[in-house]
Amino acid sequence: xxxxxxxxxxxxxxxxxxxxxxxxxxxxxxxxxxxxxxxxxxxxxxxxxxxxxxxxxxxxxxxxxxxxxxxxxxxxxxxxxxxxxxxxxxxxxxxxxxxxxxxxxxxxxxxxxxxxxxxxxxxxxxxxxxxxxxxxxxxxxxxxxxxxxxxxxxxxxxxxxxxxxxxxxxxxxxxxxxxxxxxxxxxxxxxxxxxxxxxxxxxxxxxxxxxxxxxxxxxxxxxxxxxxxxxxxxxxxxxxxxxxx
Amino acid sequence: xxxxxxxxxxxxxxxxxxxxxxxxxxxxxxxxxxxxxxxxxxxxxxxxxxxxxxxxxxxxxxxxxxxxxxxxxxxxxxxxxxxxxxxxxxxxxxxxxxxxxxxxxxxxxxxxxxxxxxxxxxxxxxxxxxxxxxxxxxxxxxxxxxxxxxxxxxxxxxxxxxxxxxxxxxxxxxxxxxxxxxxxxxxxxxxxxxxxxxxxxxxxxxxxxxxxxxxxxxxxxxxxxxxxxxxxxxxxxxxxxxxxxxxxxxxxxxxxxxxxxxxxxxxxxxxxxxxxxxxxxxxxxxxxxxxxxxxxxxxxxxxxxxxxxxxxxxxxxxxxxxx
Numbered sequence: 126x127x128x129x130x131x132x133x134x135x136x137x138x139x140x141x142x143x144x145x146x147x148x149x150x151x152x153x154x155x156x157x158x159x160x161x162x163x164x165x166x167x168x169x170x171x172x173x174x175x176x177x178x179x180x181x182x183x184x185x186x187x188x189x190x191x192x193x194x195x196x197x198x199x200x201x202x203x204x205x206x207x208x209x210x211x212x213x214x215x216x217x218x219x220x221x222x223x224x225x226x227x228x229x230x231x232x233x234x235x236x237x238x239x240x241x242x243x244x245x246x247x248x249x250x251x252x253x254x255x256x257x258x259x260x261x262x263x264x265x266x267x268x269x270x271x272x273x274x275x276x277x278x279x280x281x282x283x284x285x286x287x288x289x290x291x292x293x294x295x296x297x298x299x300x301x302x303x304x305x306x307x308x309x310x311x312x313x314x315x316x317x318x319x320x321x322x323x324x325x326x327x328x329x330x331x332x333x334x335x336x337x338x339x340x341x342x343x344x345x346x347x348x349x350x351x352x353x354x355x356x357x358x359x360x361x362x363x364x365x366x367x368x369x370x
Numbered sequence: 371x372x373x374x375x376x377x378x379x380x381x382x383x384x385x386x387x388x389x390x391x392x393x394x395x396x397x398x399x400x401x402x403x404x405x406x407x408x409x410x411x412x413x414x415x416x417x418x419x420x421x422x423x424x425x426x427x428x429x430x431x432x433x434x435x436x437x438x439x440x441x442x443x444x445x446x447x448x449x450x451x452x453x454x455x456x457x458x459x460x461x462x463x464x465x466x467x468x469x470x471x472x473x474x475x476x477x478x479x480x481x482x483x484x485x486x487x488x489x490x491x492x493x494x495x496x497x498x499x500x501x502x503x504x505x506x507x508x509x510x511x512x513x514x515x516x517x518x519x520x521x522x523x524x525x526x527x528x529x530x531x532x533x534x535x536x537x538x539x540x541x542x543x544x545x546x547x548x549x550x551x552x553x554x555x556x557x558x559x560x561x562x563x564x565x566x567x568x569x570x571x572x573x574x575x576x577x578x579x580x581x582x583x584x585x586x587x588x589x590x591x592x593x594x595x596x597x598x599x600x601x602x603x604x605x606x607x608x609x610x611x612x613x614x615x616x617x618x619x620x621x622x623x624x625x626x627x628x629x630x631x632x633x634x635x636x637x638x639x640x641x642x643x644x645x646x647x648x649x650x651x652x653x654x655x656x657x658x659x660x661x662x663x664x665x666x667x668x669x670x671x672x673x674x675x676x677x678x679x680x681x682x683x684x685x686x687x688x689x690x691x692x693x
Contacts, residue, residue, distance in 0.1 A: 214468045368435060
């Protein structure tokens with residue numbers, strides 16, 4: 126597999142203004158970390174602050190929104206402006222198109238989040254040898270990003286207003302409904318992500334307070350990614366010009 | 371409106387395409403969007419050569435072309451290219467080139483990289499060679515390494531065509547390919563398509579401009595309100611178009627006297643005099659336009675205004691349907 130679609134998509138992503146806006150957005154926890162570190166009596170609570178920043182800000186907000194922006198743009202924008210025809214009028218399977226597009230969105234999301242938590246960890250945890258914690262957080266984010274981008278790529282094929290639907294999912298379903306209805310956590314990528322994070326941290330002093338265990342979380346994340354990629358490929362196979370263009 | 375279809379001749383073949391089986395077949399195809407019927411029970415077969423899909427805006431040309439390209443599912447009926455259904459059949463794109471109407475290209479890529487990307491997705495064994503050849507065919511070699519985002523409309527059209535032909539397809543489908551192209555580019559593209567068709571390829575292009583058909587369409591399919599209004603040799607259809615009854619409104623120094631003179635000269639098939647305007651109908655456009663000034667001069671009448679009333683494409687197409 127030559128991954129031409131993946132390469133072109135990454136090249137386009139780097140050159141887009143939205144990427145730089147997302148990078149600015151992802152620098153918010155870094156700025157908070159910097160302010161916290163500069164505060165005179167902050168030294169003792171650095172680990173706690175890092176965990177809270179990861180849970181509330183990075184996993185709860187920056188991860189889903191970054192994945193939403195990249196996930197809905199990588200293919201959705203081409204379906205809107207008509208350039209998707211150049212991909213779809215080729216003798217290549219639709220699952221390959223979806224897979225390469227989702228991978229590009231996943232890489233872009235992971236890089237942005239990697240920069241964000243890398244800088245945050247450097248500022249807050251430098252010299253504390255909390256490598257396991259940083260790796261656990263990164264792995265959880267990476268798993269979470271995979272499920273999120275797969276879902277959002279799928280939504281972008283199904284709906285021209287995928288961005289709005291994605292925002293509703295993140296802010297209404299994950300932030301509100303999941304908090305109110307206990308069983309809704311089985312349909313929340315955020316819950317799966319913190320579940321993976323907690324399983325990998327393996328430390329009673331640092332926890333994301335996950336409601337699902339690690340195995341459940343990994344299985345559910347992979348299931349979401351697989352199911353949405355398969356369904357997205359099926360829907361893309363039936364893409365009709367004029368529906369969106 | 372009478373919806374009987376005119377078939378002037380069987381669809382034409384390119385010189386070296388004679389005797390070949392049809393490469394594209396549209397069989398009882400309809401497509402509707404909700405309650406709106408965009409294409410209604412259309413059938414035709416095409417062999418190698420150039421075929422123009424002609425019709426006014428909104429007639430259903432693009433809908434039909436998108437179904438041919440496998441980008442729209444027929445609500446009923448079947449579209450086949452080389453005996454294979456075009457719907458949900460990506461492997462068929464080895465044989466199809468498609469140029470959509472929209473200008474969109476990957477603006478950050480150079481023309482060369484854009485065509486190369488298409489060549490690679492086709493899995494061509496020598497993508498760079500194919501890219502250079504396609505760019506040469508559309509005469510864009512000098513601008514090939516500039517970003518397509520900065521291309522003019524005509525250049526974008528040419529690079530889109532290069533991308534569509536890079537894999538040397540048997541069938542080339544073009545949606546309004548001359549829209550926005552300047553006259554020079556238009557002539558160049560027409561020559562290129564003619565040369566391609568002469569090599570035995572099937573080329574279908576849509577247009578709402580009669581003159582484009584005149585210059586390019588050997589074979590024509592006329593679509594009006596989603597129905598097949600006429601098909602066959604363009605020249606025969608063009609004759610029908612020019613020989614249709616024409617209506618003019620005339621203002622003159624003495625409309626009543628002019629009406630008598632026109633009837634006496636036998637160059638009108640009917641006339642009405644209303645609100646100071648003489649409305650005349652004629653079946654012989656050429657003779658009427660030649661004789662009118664002579665008749666007026668002989669009767670010593672000054673013509674102050676002459677307006678054709680039915681020159682819109684819609685009226686021409688409507689006439690074809692009613693013929």
